[in-house]
Every structure is written in structure tokens, then in C-alpha cells.
Amino acid sequence: MSLNFEQKVIKILGQDRAFWDPATKLCYSLDGYPVQKHTPRAVAMPETNKEVQALVRLCLEEGVPILPRGAGTCLSGGATPPKTPCLLIEMARMQKILSWSPEDRTAIVQSGMVNLDLSVIVGKKGLYYAPDPSSQKASTIGGNLAENAGGPHCFKYGMTADHILGVRFVDGRGEMVVADLEDGPDLVGLFTGSEGTFGVATEVKVRLSKSPEMVRTFLASFSSMEAACGTVSRIVREGIVPAALEILDHLTIEAVEASVFAAGYPKDAEAVLLIELDGPRDEVEADSPKVVKILKEEHPLAVESTTDAEQRQSLWKGRKGAFGAMGRLKPNIFVLDGVVPTSKLASVLSKVAEIGKKYNIVLSNVFHAGDGNLHPNLSFDGRDPSETRRAMEAGLEILELCVMSGGSISGEHGIGYEKREAMRYMFDEADLSAFRELRRCFDPRGVCNPGKFFPTGGGCKEGRSAKSSEGLDV
Amino acid sequence: MNLEQSNPAYKHSLDCVHCGLCLPACPTYQTLAQEKDSPRGRILLMRAEAEGEIALSEPSLGDALDNCLDCRACESACPSGVQYGKILEAYREKLARLPSRNRRARFLGSLLDNLIASKSLHRLSMSSLRMAQALGLQKLATVLPFPRWMKEGLALLPRIPKGSERCPIAPGIYEPTGPKRAEIALFTGCMMETLFGRVNRAALRVLQAAGCRVHVPPNQGCCGALHLHAGLQDRARPLVERNLRAFPKDLDAIIVTSAGCGSAMKEYPSWMGQASEFSTKVQDFTEFLANLGLGFTPRSVPMQATWDDPCHLCHGQGIRKEPRRLLAQIPQLKLIPLEHPEDCCGSAGIYNLQKPALAHSILDRKVKDIQKTGVRILITANPGCHLWMESGLAKLDEDYQVLHIAEVLAKAL
Numbered sequence: 074m075s076l077n078f079e080q081k082v083i084k085i086l087g088q089d090r091a092f093w094d095p096a097t098k099l100c101y102s103l104d105g106y107p108v109q110k111h112t113p114r115a116v117a118m119p120e121t122n123k124e125v126q127a128l129v130r131l132c133l134e135e136g137v138p139i140l141p142r143g144a145g146t147c148l149s150g151g152a153t154p155p156k157t158p159c160l161l162i163e164m165a166r167m168q169k170i171l172s173w174s175p176e177d178r179t180a181i182v183q184s185g186m187v188n189l190d191l192s193v194i195v196g197k198k199g200l201y202y203a204p205d206p207s208s209q210k211a212s213t214i215g216g217n218l219a220e221n222a223g224g225p226h227c228f229k230y231g232m233t234a235d236h237i238l239g240v241r242f243v244d245g246r247g248e249m250v251v252a253d254l255e256d257g258p259d260l261v262g263l264f265t266g267s268e269g270t271f272g273v274a275t276e277v278k279v280r281l282s283k284s285p286e287m288v289r290t291f292l293a294s295f296s297s298m299e300a301a302c303g304t305v306s307r308i309v310r311e312g313i314v315p316a317a318l319e320i321l322d323h324l325t326i327e328a329v330e331a332s333v334f335a336a337g338y339p340k341d342a343e344a345v346l347l348i349e350l351d352g353p354r355d356e357v358e359a360d361s362p363k364v365v366k367i368l369k370e371e372h373p374l375a376v377e378s379t380t381d382a383e384q385r386q387s388l389w390k391g392r393k394g395a396f397g398a399m400g401r402l403k404p405n406i407f408v409l410d411g412v413v414p415t416s417k418l419a420s421v422l423s424k425v426a427e428i429g430k431k432y433n434i435v436l437s438n439v440f441h442a443g444d445g446n447l448h449p450n451l452s453f454d455g456r457d458p459s460e461t462r463r464a465m466e467a468g469l470e471i472l473e474l475c476v477m478s479g480g481s482i483s484g485e486h487g488i489g490y491e492k493r494e495a496m497r498y499m500f501d502e503a504d505l506s507a508f509r510e511l512r513r514c515f516d517p518r519g520v521c522n523p524g525k526f527f528p529t530g531g532g533c534k535e536g537r538s539a540k541s542s543e544g545l546d547v
Numbered sequence: 548m549n550l551e552q553s554n555p556a557y558k559h560s561l562d563c564v565h566c567g568l569c570l571p572a573c574p575t576y577q578t579l580a581q582e583k584d585s586p587r588g589r590i591l592l593m594r595a596e597a598e599g600e601i602a603l604s605e606p607s608l609g610d611a612l613d614n615c616l617d618c619r620a621c622e623s624a625c626p627s628g629v630q631y632g633k634i635l636e637a638y639r640e641k642l643a644r645l646p647s648r649n650r651r652a653r654f655l656g657s658l659l660d661n662l663i664a665s666k667s668l669h670r671l672s673m674s675s676l677r678m679a680q681a682l683g684l685q686k687l688a689t690v691l692p693f694p695r696w697m698k699e700g701l702a703l704l705p706r707i708p709k710g711s712e713r714c715p716i717a718p719g720i721y722e723p724t725g726p727k728r729a730e731i732a733l734f735t736g737c738m739m740e741t742l743f744g745r746v747n748r749a750a751l752r753v754l755q756a757a758g759c760r761v762h763v764p765p766n767q768g769c770c771g772a773l774h775l776h777a778g779l780q781d782r783a784r785p786l787v788e789r790n791l792r793a794f795p796k797d798l799d800a801i802i803v804t805s806a807g808c809g810s811a812m813k814e815y816p817s818w819m820g821q822a823s824e825f826s827t828k829v830q831d832f833t834e835f836l837a838n839l840g841l842g843f844t845p846r847s848v849p850m851q852a853t854w855d856d857p858c859h860l861c862h863g864q865g866i867r868k869e870p871r872r873l874l875a876q877i878p879q880l881k882l883i884p885l886e887h888p889e890d891c892c893g894s895a896g897i898y899n900l901q902k903p904a905l906a907h908s909i910l911d912r913k914v915k916d917i918q919k920t921g922v923r924i925l926i927t928a929n930p931g932c933h934l935w936m937e938s939g940l941a942k943l944d945e946d947y948q949v950l951h952i953a954e955v956l957a958k959a960l
Contacts, residue, residue: 096607097581099595100588105565118580145582146567165580185580187571211570332626400564400627456598 143216149489184215223485245516334394639778
């Protein structure tokens with residue numbers, strides 16, 4: 074008797090790690106991007122590399138798409154199932170640290186390991202894993218790798234890509250590929266940020282960083298957004314490299330202060346700016362007066378600063394909870410991720426506000442000012458189709474504005490479903506087909522996380538025909 | 548919109564934006580690593596039910612909601628302020644009304660009514676259980692040809708303290724030992740009264756020493772929290788009404804020594820539509836005492852101990868600093884911090900009896916954290932957690948002692 078697909082998944086994993094009950098399927102139908110929802114065909118929870126490989130091979134045989142998933146905190150729909158019911162490979166059970174060396178400052182972890190858990194473990198030896206997306210309490214190293222996640226401290230320390238030394242993944246041909254920075258071409262760089270379209274990462278070798286000797290955090294509040302942005306621009310111009318430069322606008326401050334993440338931000342301020350200096354003590358002590366001087370000249374409403382770990386954490390608390398706190402405004406939230414040159418922050422932000430008004434969408438801003446990575450939050454009610462459409466249209470217009478201003482459509486959230494049409498603002502057909510060609514090397518049949526990343530609209534016949542030959546609907 | 552008015556739980560569910568910051572706080576997600584066993588997954592399911600995407604009678608929906616401990620750690624982690632407990636309890640009530648679950652709900656309801664809420668039956672059952680345990684009948688049961696479910700159920704029962712420790716306080720009015728600083732009542736509860744009479748008596752002595760005139764009203768009883776967690780609101784209502792009648796009106800506060808009861812009693816108005824005057828007076832023992840001030844100079848209590856935050860104290864009532872502040876005032880008492888002090892121990896009312904396997908793996912984590920502190924005395928403030936952690940620690944080779952914070956303060960008198 075021949076087994077059906079679900080029975081074959083059970084054969085690989087056993088009864089208690091394979092699910093397709095309606096509740097499970099519904100719970101896995103989306104990530105942190107609220108606009109698109111598709112239920113998977115089944116959810117598999119592998120615990121070993123071999124099981125992952127067997128699952129991928131099964132999907133290849135059966136022509137079922139594959140979606141690897143970490144904690145499902147992606148904001149661009151990267152971990153939302155494709156339209157054609159897929160096998161969702163939930164990596165949360167592969168969360169061990171396999172080895173680490175304080176001397177070499179490296180660690181090899183399973184891809185389902187939670188970002189912050191790694192820092193807690195290696196923290197015993199004064200080390201940490203530097204990339205710190207705001208989701209770091211929940212999100213996984215594998216998910217961070219797939220999206221090339223950033224975080225407030227990227228300004229000084231770089232993105233996830235700058236901290237990945239090797240990846241072991243099962244590609245879309247069912248082969249186990251080991252990519253190591255020290256060996257052969259830079260497949261690691263290629264895989265990082267590929268959003269699951271090359272295959273499923275099972276192990277990741279990461280760089281660990283030494284915890285800074287001293288950290289000083291400043292919190293300055295301003296009566297205008299221009300003054301806050303001007304301060305950032307001056308700090309960057311003077312050659313000071315803070316670990317982080319973060320701005321929250323008035324609406325965000327209000328939402329955060331009403332939440333459990335209330336950090337004591339002044340509610341009457343139009344903007345608050347968080348500045349963090351870290352590194353060797355003498356460096357921090359030399360830079361601090363320079364920052365204070367610039368701040369003074371920009372006439373803030375108030376400035377506070379601290380080196381105390383607990384007080385610093387409380388200043389940061391509001392920033393880290395900002396996205397979730399916006400849930401107070403409307404049932405859904407859609408976060409943009411455009412990037413602009415820091416010198417244009419203030420002018421772009423005022424145009425962003427105009428776009429919000431034009432589409433009649435509640436819009437708030439919280440962003441990584443140091444690297445010009447904007448996060449306009451569009452609050453909407455997903456049950457109202459017209460409001461949803463307006464939010465989407467406003468989003469695209471804002472991304473186009475970012476590109477026109479000399480920036481890009483994505484800083485750290487990935488392309489996913491959300492920005493796939495906006496890819497055209499940055500890449501022409503020749504670029505896109507080169508990307509497709511590259512992807513085909515690893516995933517010739519287009520089974521790995523299909524429907525993401527590449528635009529669907531007219532003009533990309535080649536890509537579409539490649540996928541439709543596998544019968545996959547994107 | 549209509550649905551939001553007719554279904555308040557649905558309205559609350561709209562506060563969730565699916566950010567996922569609740570995942571690391573949730574004991575069932577941490578154990579099972581499945582989205583449907585996470586707060587955001589359950590909220591999504593309850594919202595989907597209201598919007599007609601999944602039927603209430605779908606067994607996997609019911610299973611997902613049954614798995615929740617209702618510890619509300621997610622509420623402490625949620626930046627959007629989702630009132631998860633309210634959504635869950637409303638859905639548990641809906642589930643209990645389902646024909647397919649009606650028998651189960653009725654059985655559970657009569658069990659709770661008879662064994663917990665009825666004072667005389669509760670006392671009788673605890674005494675017989677104690678006798679059975681003292682005679683070794685619980686062990687005997689494992690070799691006798693009882694049905695498996697009965698054996699397993701018996702094995703799960705915590706150790707019942709001996710009679711002298713269980714002896715409840717006589718109702719009446721107790722005068723302060725010094726000048727009067729407050730006029731209060733002590734809520735003696737059901738489990739607290741019959742299993743932890745010693746704790747209530749300790750609390751009474753501490754309150755008297757702190758200058759309180761303490762009423763112990765005769766006709767009070769079970770607060771109905773366990774009924775509420777199980778979705779049996781209708782059965783909880785008469786219990787609440789009994790307590791509303793039992794307590795005098797002109798009091799400064801109504802003091803509760805069980806975190807689970809206190810949390811439920813503070814929330815009566817959200818579903819009763821009355822009782823707000825009563826509820827505003829309800830205070831946890833530690834909350835009241837920390838704010839009033841001890842009013843006496845505590846004596847040294849040389850001991851090393853650790854404090855575990857009961858879920859319904861920290862997440863349910865937002866009380867975290869008060870117990871630590873009280874313990875810090877006792878000379879020579881050294882408090883060693885516990886890792887993950889706000890994580891659930893798995894007891895969660897009667898969850899440990901309903902979902903033993905999951906409750907045990909959650910307990911194992913707590914026991915490991917307690918072991919790591921290196922101390923042998925654990926202080927807490929909720930009867931369910933107390934018994935459950937005691938049973939987990941009893942399996943270790945070393946001798947551990949679990950104390951209610953009122954007992955520790957009484958030592959300092």
C-alpha cells in the first residue's frame with residue numbers, strides 16, 4: 074500500500090513531531106507580517122540534520138514546497154507559507170549550542186537557537202553575539218541569517234552577515250552543503266539573506282564579540298523631529314561611531330509609555346534620541362563630552378545619561394518593545410524598512426508624514442537613525458479591505474521615496490512578500506534574472522520558499538515559467 | 548462593530564499584533580516549541596473562532612486552549628498590553644458549554660464544588676487523604692489492581708500536612724498587640740484554610756503584631772478562582788456572592804494569603820458587573836504589609852532562602868518588589884536570587900492533575916533552578932505552587948523546606 078505525503082512525514086519523524094490538525098495549520102499561517110496568510114499542508118519538527126535532509130528530499134519527490142521557520146517574527150512575510158500548501162519545517166526544536174570556543178570567539182549552533190539565549194550562554198565568558206534585532210528574545214539565529222537581520226547596534230557592529238562564519242544547509246536539491254568562510258568561494262555571504270530560497274540552514278557558525286568594557290547610554294528628548302535628526306547627522310559627521318543611534322517619534326513614545334515597556338520617556342517630546350557609546354573605557358570617556366557638546370547645541374528638552382547596566386536597560390526597554398506597543402492603536406501593524414542617507418532623514422520623514430496623510434493612515438516612526446534605516450509603522454485594521462489597501466499603497470510609495478532619495482527598500486527585515494514588488498525600484502530585469510539564475514543553482518525546481526523575494530508583476534515571464542513548470546503557485 | 552460588542556474577548560484579541568515577544572515567556576511554548584502552544588497562537592485561534600475561520604467544536608482548538616496554564620506570564624511580556632487571561636477565560640467558558648464537553652465540565656464542576664468549595668466535604672476529604680497517606684495507602688494503591696487512571700491520580704496528589712498544621716483559625720475578631728493601625732479582614736480561603744491553617748495563623752499573628760485589628764468572618768469560603776480558570780463562571784457566581792455577604796463593609800483592606808485567590812478576587816468586577824467595592828479592598832498579604840510597614844522590629848532569622856514569585860502574584864497582580872522588601876527587613880535572612888523566578892512551576896490550579904506530563908516537565912525546570920541556588924529553603928505565597936514544588940523537591944536526596952512568606956515573617960516576631 075502506498076503511503077500519502079503526511080504518512081511519509083510521519084515515517085521520517087514519528088507521530089509526535091508531525092502535525093496537520095486545523096489549529097496547528099492556522100497558527101502557522103503567518104509570521105509578523107499581517108497582510109498575507111496561507112495555511113501550510115503540514116508542520117514538521119525535525120531534531121537532526123538528517124531528518125531535515127530527509128524531509129527536503131521527500132518534498133522534492135512529491136513536489137511540495139518547503140518553508141523553513143524559526144520563531145516566526147519576520148516582519149516581511151518571509152516565514153509566511155507560500156500559497157501552494159507547503160511543508161513547514163519548524164526549526165524550534167533544533168536549538169542547541171553544539172560547540173563554542175572562548176579563545177577563538179566562535180560558536181556553532183543549531184539554527185533554531187534563540188538569538189538572546191546564545192548571548193546568555195557565552196556571556197559567562199564575557200562574550201556576546203552582537204546582532205540584536207528587537208525580536209532577539211524570541212527570534213532564532215537561523216531566521217536572523219535568512220533575513221540578514223540587523224538591530225540597533227548594527228551601526229557600529231554590522232549586520233548578521235558580518236557575524237556569520239559558516240553555514241550548513243540542505244539545499245533545494247536535497248544536498249547537504251557546508252559553506253565555510255575559510256574554505257572556497259564565499260557561499261556564506263551568498264546564503265546570508267537568501268530568505269530560505271536556497272534551502273534550509275541547520276547549523277550556523279557565528280562570530281562572538283567581547284562585551285565592551287564600558288557602555289554609556291544617553292537619552293535626549295527634543296521638541297522637533299528635525300532637531301533629533303540634525304543631532305544624529307552631526308554626530309555621524311564628526312566621526313563619532315556610537316554603538317547605536319535610535320529615534321522614536323511622538324506617537325511611538327505615547328504607545329510605549331502606556332505599555333509594560335514604559336521607560337519614562339517624556340510624553341510631551343516630539344522625538345527622543347537614544348545614543349549609546351561603548352568600547353574601551355578611555356574611548357567612551359573621550360567621546361562622551363563630544364556627544365554632550367553636540368547635544369547642547371541642538372537644544373534638547375532634556376538629556377540624561379547613565380553607565381549603570383540596569384538603568385541602561387530601562388532606557389532601552391521602550392525601544393525594544395516599540396513594535397508590539399503599537400498594537401494599542403489598531404488591530405494590525407505593518408512596518409516598513411526603507412533606508413535613506415542620514416543627511417536626508419529629516420526631509421524624508423516629513424515626506425513620509427505627508428504620504429501617511431494622503432492615504433489617511435495612522436503612521437508612527439521608530440528607527441535606527443545612525444544608518445538611516447527608517448521603520449515607519451503603518452497602523453490599520455486588516456478587517457477593512459480599503460484601509461488595508463491604502464496601507465499597502467502608502468508602504469510602496471514610501472519605499473519608492475527612499476530609493477529616490479538615494480537609499481534602498483530594505484535595511485534588515487528582508488523582502489519576503491511585503492517588498493517583492495518594490496524590488497523593481499532598485500533592480501531592472503537583467504538584475505532580477507541574474508538573481509533567479511543564481512537561485513536555480515541551489516533550488517533548480519523552485520521548491521524552497523517560493524513566492525518570496527521576486528516580483529510577480531508583468532515582465533518577468535522567465536521566472537514565472539520556471540516556477541509554474543513545477544506546478545507551484547506563487 | 549457588532550462582533551466586538553457582543554464578544555468582549557474578541558475585542559481584547561485585536562490588541563495582539565503577533566510580534567512574538569510572548570514566546571520566550573510562555574512555559575508551554577518553551578516546553579513544546581509549537582506555535583499553537585504559545586500565547587500568540589492561542590490568541591490567533593480564539594480570534595479566528597470569532598471570525599468564523601475555525602469552529603469552537605474543532606478538537607485541536609480545544610486541545611490548544613486546554614494546554615494553557617493560565618499563568619499569564621505573557622501579559623508581563625506583552626508590549627501591546629493584551630489582556631490574555633480575560634480572553635482565555637471567556638473561551639474556556641464557551642468551551643465548557645459545548646455539548647461534547649458538557650459531561651466533562653459537569654464532572655469537573657461537581658468535583659470542584661464538592662471537594663474544594665464545600666467546606667465540610669473539603670475538610671473531610673483532606674483528613675481522609677492524610678490518613679490514607681499516613682498509613683501508606685497511597686503506596687499500597689500502586690500495587691493493588693486499581694484502574695490505571697486512579698493509580699496515576701493518586702500518585703499525583705501532594706503530601707497532605709498533618710492535622711495540627713491544617714487546623715484552621717476560629718472565626719472572630721482579633722485585636723492588635725499594640726496600638727491599632729488598621730482595621731482589616733483575613734480571607735482564609737479553601738485550600739489555605741484546610742491545608743495551610745498554619746500559614747493563615749502565622750499571617751494573623753504577623754498582622755496583629757503590625758497593629759491590625761483582624762476580622763475573620765465566619766461565613767466566608769472558596770473564592771471561585773479554580774472554577775473561573777476552568778470556564779465555570781456560573782458555578783463561581785454563588786461563591787463570590789457568599790463572600791460579598793460574609794465580609795463587613797467598613798474595612799481598610801481584605802487580606803489574602805493565596806496569590807491565585809487574590810488575583811481572581813481583584814478581577815471580580817470584570818465579569819460580575821458588581822463587587823467593585825469589595826475588589827478594591829482586596830490586597831495580597833505582602834502588598835498590604837509592605838505598604839503599611841511592619842510596625843514591629845523584626846528579630847533575626849538566620850537562614851538562607853530563595854523566593855519564587857507565584858504567577859498570579861507577579862503576572863496576575865504585578866506584585867514583585869513587596870515580598871522582597873519584606874524579607875530584606877529580617878536580620879540575618881539571606882535571600883539568594885532564583886533564576887527565572889517568574890516562570891510557572893506547572894501547578895497552575897489543578898492543571899497538574901489535568902495535564903500531568905506537561906506539568907511535570909515544567910516542574911523539573913523549576914526544581915533545577917532551585918537546586919542551582921544551593922539553598923534548602925524555598926519561600927513562596929500560593930498554596931498550589933507550594934504543594935507542587937514541595938512534591939518536586941521531595942524526590943531529591945537532600946531535604947528541602949518550602950515556607951509561605953507569612954511563616955517566615957512570623958519567625959521574626
